[in-house]
Amino acid sequence: MLVVPIKExxxxxxxxxxxxxxxxKTGRKRALQTRKQYTKxxxxxxxxxxxxxxxxxxxxxxxx
Numbered sequence: 894m895l896v897v898p899i900k901e902x903x904x905x906x907x908x909x910x911x912x913x914x915x916x917x918k919t920g921r922k923r924a925l926q927t928r929k930q931y932t933k934x935x936x937x938x939x940x941x942x943x944x945x946x947x948x949x950x951x952x953x954x955x956x957x
Contacts, residue, residue, distance in 0.1 A: 897911050
């Protein structure tokens with residue numbers, strides 16, 4: 894459970910922003926999205942390989 898203490902005289906919007914930031918850092922939202930539908934292991938591996946190729950291409954372009 895996330896707890897965001899609100900300081901005296903603090904704006905509620907600011908506290909809500911801190912809560913959202915904490916929630917994003919926990920990774921719960923991303924985990925829920927990935928569990929929404931099943932992805933085959935071969936598809937997941939293919940996505941990792943494609944991402945690695947993309948990153949490598951960016952690094953190669955940066956060096957030149």
